[in-house]
Amino acid sequence: xxxxxxxxxxxxxxxxxxxxxxxxxxxxxxxxxxxxxxxxxxxxxxxxxxxxxxxxxxxxxxxxxxxxxxxxxxxxxxxxxxxxxxxxxxxxxxxxxxxxxxxxxxxxxxxxxxxxxxxxxxxxxxxxxxxxxxxxxxxxxxxxxxxxxxxxxxxxxxxxxxxxxxxxxxxxxxxxxxxxxxxxxxxxxxxxxxxxxxxxxxxxxxxxxxxxxxxxxxxxxxxxxxxxxxxxxxxxxxxxxxxxxxxxxxxxxxxxxxxxxxxxxxxxxxxxxxxxxxxxxxxxxxxxxxxxxxxxxxxxxxxxxxxxxxxxxxxxxxxxxxxxxxxxxxxxxxxxxxxxxxxxxxxxxxxxxxxxxxxxxxxxxxxxxxxxxxxxxxxxxxxxxxxxxxxxxxxxxxxxxxxxxxxxxxxxxxxxxxxxxxxxxxxxxxxxxxxxxxxxxxxxxxxxxxxxxxxxxxxxxxxxxxxxxxxxxxxxxxxxxxxxxxxxxxxxxxxxxxxxxxxxxxxxxxxxxxxxxxxxxxxxxxxxxxxxxxxxxxxxxxxxxxxxxxxxxxxxxxxxxxxxxxxxxxxxxxxxxxxxxxxxxxxxxxxxxxxxxxxxxxxxxxxxxxxxxxxxxxxxxxxxxxxxxxxxxxxxxxxxxxxxxxxxxxxxxxxxxxxxxxxxxxxxxxxxxxxxxxxxxxxxxxxxxxxxxxxxxxxxxxxxxxxxxx
Numbered sequence: 001x002x003x004x005x006x007x008x009x010x011x012x013x014x015x016x017x018x019x020x021x022x023x024x025x026x027x028x029x030x031x032x033x034x035x036x037x038x039x040x041x042x043x044x045x046x047x048x049x050x051x052x053x054x055x056x057x058x059x060x061x062x063x064x065x066x067x068x069x070x071x072x073x074x075x076x077x078x079x080x081x082x083x084x085x086x087x088x089x090x091x092x093x094x095x096x097x098x099x100x101x102x103x104x105x106x107x108x109x110x111x112x113x114x115x116x117x118x119x120x121x122x123x124x125x126x127x128x129x130x131x132x133x134x135x136x137x138x139x140x141x142x143x144x145x146x147x148x149x150x151x152x153x154x155x156x157x158x159x160x161x162x163x164x165x166x167x168x169x170x171x172x173x174x175x176x177x178x179x180x181x182x183x184x185x186x187x188x189x190x191x192x193x194x195x196x197x198x199x200x201x202x203x204x205x206x207x208x209x210x211x212x213x214x215x216x217x218x219x220x221x222x223x224x225x226x227x228x229x230x231x232x233x234x235x236x237x238x239x240x241x242x243x244x245x246x247x248x249x250x251x252x253x254x255x256x257x258x259x260x261x262x263x264x265x266x267x268x269x270x271x272x273x274x275x276x277x278x279x280x281x282x283x284x285x286x287x288x289x290x291x292x293x294x295x296x297x298x299x300x301x302x303x304x305x306x307x308x309x310x311x312x313x314x315x316x317x318x319x320x321x322x323x324x325x326x327x328x329x330x331x332x333x334x335x336x337x338x339x340x341x342x343x344x345x346x347x348x349x350x351x352x353x354x355x356x357x358x359x360x361x362x363x364x365x366x367x368x369x370x371x372x373x374x375x376x377x378x379x380x381x382x383x384x385x386x387x388x389x390x391x392x393x394x395x396x397x398x399x400x401x402x403x404x405x406x407x408x409x410x411x412x413x414x415x416x417x418x419x420x421x422x423x424x425x426x427x428x429x430x431x432x433x434x435x436x437x438x439x440x441x442x443x444x445x446x447x448x449x450x451x452x453x454x455x456x457x458x459x460x461x462x463x464x465x466x467x468x469x470x471x472x473x474x475x476x477x478x479x480x481x482x483x484x485x486x487x488x489x490x491x492x493x494x495x496x497x498x499x500x501x502x503x504x505x506x507x508x509x510x511x512x513x514x515x516x517x518x519x520x521x522x523x524x525x526x527x528x529x530x531x532x533x534x535x536x537x538x539x540x541x542x543x544x545x546x547x548x549x550x551x552x553x554x555x556x557x558x559x560x561x562x563x564x565x566x567x568x569x570x571x572x573x574x575x576x577x578x579x580x581x582x583x584x585x586x587x588x589x590x591x592x593x594x595x596x597x598x599x600x601x602x603x604x605x606x607x608x609x610x611x612x613x614x615x616x617x618x619x620x621x622x623x624x625x626x627x628x629x630x631x632x633x634x635x636x637x638x639x640x641x642x643x644x645x646x647x648x649x650x651x652x653x654x655x656x657x658x659x660x661x662x663x664x665x666x667x668x669x670x671x672x673x674x675x676x677x678x679x680x681x682x683x684x685x686x687x688x689x690x691x692x693x694x695x696x697x698x699x700x701x702x703x704x705x706x707x708x709x710x
Contacts (some may be wrong), residue, residue, distance in 0.1 A: 002451025006663055007491045015475060015483050015502065016249070025249045027281050028219045036207075037066055037105040039269050040112035041121050041262065043289060044094035044101055047358040047626030048128035048141060051092055051101070051121060058118040059104060064111035067272035068119070070102040074268060077127030079235040080326030081227065081259055083166075084151045085144060086361065088235055088264045090247045094123070095143055095323035095377045096358050097626050098289030106267040122597035128358035131486035132320040133297060135357050139424050143323060143356040146630035146663040151234070156333050159353060161706070166267035166325050166354040167332040173410040179312025179347025183303025185387055191376035194533045194620035194691040195320070198365055199611070199638050202251025203286050208266040209276035216243045221265050223253045224515025225507050227329075235264045245507045253477040255364035256291060256610065258515055259327060288631035291327035291363025292621055294319035294354075298376035304384055307652050308398045311435035312347040315339070317373065320362065321354040327363035328354075334518065338370050338449040338672075340407035341377055342418045342565060343399045346406045355372040358626050366517075366608070367449055369545035371615050371675055375693055378445035382683065392680065393426050393444055401563075415656035417591040418565040422446060424650045425589035427567025429614045439574045445673035448565035451658070451665040452518025456525040457511030460489065460532040461549045462540065468493055470532075471505035473513035479667065480600035481521050485529050487596055488660055511553040517664035520556070522596065524662040528554035530608035559658060566590045566669045568609075570677035574685040579701030581617060581682055586674065589650040593657025605649050605670045612674025614639040619693050659685065 019025045056068045071091025078084040089100050102119050106112035140163060144150075147158055147166060158164030180186055207219040216238070222228040225245035233240040250257060262279045269277040281290065295605045296319050303312040317335075325331045335352050352369075365371070385395035401416050402408060422444075426432075431442060459471035468489050476482045482502040490499045512524070532552040539548055571585040586609055595601045618637040622630045630636050657664040675693055683689045688703040 007487050007497065008594065008596055009598065010232050012487055012497065012597055013481055014480050015486060027202060027251055028221045028248045031207045031219045031248065031278065033209050033276040036276040037107060037269070037273055038109045038112045039103060039105045039266055039277045040116050041100050041265065042102040042116045043069070043277065044090070044097060044099040046094060046123055046125055047097050047125040047215070049094050049123040050126060051090060051094065051364050054102060055120040056102065059115035062106070062115040062118065064107035064113055066100065067105040067269045067270055067558055069268045070113065072672060077235050077264070078150065079231060079264060080152055081231060081329045083154065083325040083331035084234065086324040086326035096360055098360055099323065100265065103116045103265050103269055105273050125666040127628055129624060130357055130359055132295065132355040134319045135355050136162055138163055140164060143358065155160045156595045157332060162353060162355065164356040165354055166321050168232040169332055169335055169352040170350060170456055171409045172349045173408065174347035176312055176314060176347050180303045182311045186301065186303045186307045187384060187387055188299065188301035189378060189380050190381055191298045192689065193372040193375060194617045194693065195292045195295045195362065196615060196621060197287050197292050197636065198254040199614070200252030200254055200256060201282055201283040203260050204290065205258065205278065205280045206262040206266045207276065208263060208270045210270050214242065216267060218243055218245045218263055220245065220260060221250055221475045222257055222260060223250050223477045225320060225475065226512050227258060227515055228509050229264060231260040232263045232267065234338055236267060244283070247504045247506045248447060250477050253516070253615050254366060255366050258329060258364060258517065269339030275541055283633050287621070288628040289359055289360055293365045294321065294333065294362040294369065294372070296369070296372040298373060300376055300380045302380065302384055303623060304388065306388065308388055308395050310343060310345050310392055310399050310509055313345050314349045315351065315425070317352045319352065319354050319369065320357045322357060322359045322361035323689070324361040325354060327361045327366065333369035334611050335369050335373065336409070337446065338367065339373060340409045342401055342446045342448050342643045343408065344405050345402050345408045359623065366611065366654045367672050370447065370449065371612065373670045374445065374447050375679065379465065379674065379679055379689070382680045383689065393431055396422065396446065408613045413561055413563055415562040416565070417652065417654045419563050420447060420481040421589045421591050422567040422650050424652050425567035425569050426591065428648055428650045429587040431569060431572065439576050439685050441572050441574065441681045441685025443570045443677045443684055444567065445676035445680060446565060446567045447669065447673035448563045449519070449668060450563050451523055452520035452558055453556040454520065454524060455553065455555050455632055456513050456528040457553040458525070458528045458532045459505065459510055459549065460536055460549050462536060462546050467499040467501065468495065470500070470502040470529065471510055472502055472525065473505055473510035474521060475504060475515060477516050477523065479516070479604060480515070480597060481525065483600065484522060484596050485525065488526060488529045489533060492530060493536065511551060512628050519667040522663050524554070524556040524664065526663065527556050530660050562658060564591050564655065564664050565670060566673060568673045568677040570681040572678065572685055574682055574700060576686055576704060579704060581695055581697065581700060583613065583617065583645040583678055585646040585648065586613065587648045587650065588670055589652055590666065590669060591664065592651045593652055593655070594661040596661065596663055601666055602649065604666045609647055609674055610639055610644055610671025612671040613644065616675030616678040617696065618643070620694055678690055693703055694703040
């Protein structure tokens with residue numbers, strides 16, 4: 001019996017499980033070094049203000065305080081993943097409540113807290129703007145004078161013609177005017193989606209120690225150590241090679257931990273104090289001053305014929321980028337992965353604007369921007385069907401992409417299996433069957449995306465005892481990445497799982513890796529491991545002696561001609577007197593290839609659906625004058641197990657997987673259609689439509705009373 005047939009497709013227990021459940025796993029916050037100090041950050045209480053002066057005299061006299069730094073110690077030092085527009089510490093102006101102004105390092109947290117309270121800052125409060133639509137008006141305060149002057153600014157994508165504009169992405173296809181002229185019905189709708197936090201429980205931690213020879217040792221809660229190293233080095237003007245980002249576990253990510261965050265500040269404090277420094281954000285800081293999702297306004301206008309054919313679509317989307325664009329890997333949201341949707345449309349125009357506002361700098365969430373856009377698109381799709389008097393599922397089926405079609409952006413799709421996936425979801429979701437009385441409804445939504453490519457790597461060693469070890473540059477953020485790598489090596493080298501060991505490596509011991517993103521890891525890192533195994537087999541066949549080490553750096557192509565799809569059906573009961581929504585059931589169907597580890601695969605689906613459920617019915621960061629007013633885990637309502645409805649998964653197997661053994665992406669495919677499916681189900685239940693998320697009782701009640709027709 002071949003090793004591959006028994007290992008690939010097997011539900012292998014997570015190799016990191018025992019250490020996590022016994023508390024042995026080392027997270028960045030667990031790092032303890034001799035003489036280590038506690039770092040704390042002073043943040044702005046104003047959304048927009050000029051810094052007249054800072055007095056740290058009293059703070060420096062607090063017993064136990066070893067260092068105090070301000071923006072005057074880092075003038076000109078700007079941080080960012082690509083666009084470097086975020087001051088390490090503000091020296092002239094603050095642009096959101098939570099902007100970093102000063103930092104202290106002390107022997108104890110209490111001393112650090114006292115010192116922070118004693119720092120005196122004289123502010124000149126300036127006018128502020130919080131809504132992205134208002135920020136684009138000519139009389140709104142201007143947050144950044146010259147975006148193009150910042151290092152890393154994507155010059156070809158900037159929006160200098162838009163007041164407070166940051167970046168613009170746009171695509172068009174066909175003749176939009178002609179497409180609308182061919183339509184019998186033209187409808188336009190606007191949707192609003194609030195900002196949310198990624199919902200990881202481990203707050204971001206940063207640790208820096210400087211060796212006697214000046215080498216900088218760092219630990220942080222980042223899924224992308226190489227990128228964190230680069231961001232930190234560039235912000236400080238220090239060569240990357242002077243930094244080593246060491247290995248530690250990351251306690252959840254969901255798109256929010258791809259940066260170096262407070263590492264540069266920890267370095268400034270460590271250098272000033274000549275001692276190691278650890279900074280751990282509080283949960284309040286996480287919810288009010290980290291990198292939440294973008295508050296978004298989506299306007300969609302579509303033309304359709306009476307028989308249900310979509311002839312034209314125009315989309316204008318505005319994202320509130322917050323005070324800075326630093327927290328986005330490309331300085332914009334990667335909307336090109338999914339904006340075409342699953343529909344065949346001959347004439348289109350899409351525009352996605354990022355706009356500066358005096359709010360927390362926004363960052364990435366699983367499939368950045370997708371849950372916002374999909375809620376709008378799939379709600380709009382139901383509204384089109386309603387106007388035509390058509391069943392929303394039938395309307396979708398009439399307009400679905402087929403293999404070989406151009407998507408709405410003009411890209412020919414060689415792999416697209418949305419029709420069988422939608423059919424499977426409808427069948428499992430009891431679509432068309434009688435409903436259980438008033439207030440009972442069903443809704444459907446679809447979502448598809450391409451996967452990311454890029455650089456990955458692996459270090460594979462054949463040990464003297466016949467076993468194999470892998471040093472992986474990819475951080476396992478809870479998805480089971482290292483377990484899958486173990487399965488691949490066992491399969492490729494025809495050995496047992498017990499003969500393979502996988503461990504993460506630091507930035508000194510492994511080749512460059514971009515980190516988990518864009519549902520790419522099994523595709524990119526998996527290919528790197530397969531490649532290393534092939535080279536190892538060849539070397540052994542050529543007579544190489546053991547132990548032997550193979551190092552591979554691999555670049556995987558980003559395929560724009562392959563889109564994987566999911567479809568979801570939600571079933572709800574709505575109390576028409578109060579608007580209270582109870583989600584009874586969520587059915588998710590997925591286009592899948594070879595599933596390397598079924599239990600890990602299902603975990604990704606369940607986690608994604610629950611995430612989408614939270615986005616749909618409970619989660620939002622509520623702002624008042626730029627201040628997050630529910631900035632704690634008691635008031636910010638993440639779903640609990642008591643909230644979760646019945647979940648059902650349907651797997652639709654088809655060819656076209658690009659990963660090892662024809663595996664397909666799953667990571668970001670389960671969380672983005674859920675909110676739309678729930679909203680559509682609520683509209684089906686009560687005949688009224690909620691045009692903003694989350695679908696809360698008060699919004700449903702208001703829609704019923706105002707008669708916002710579905």
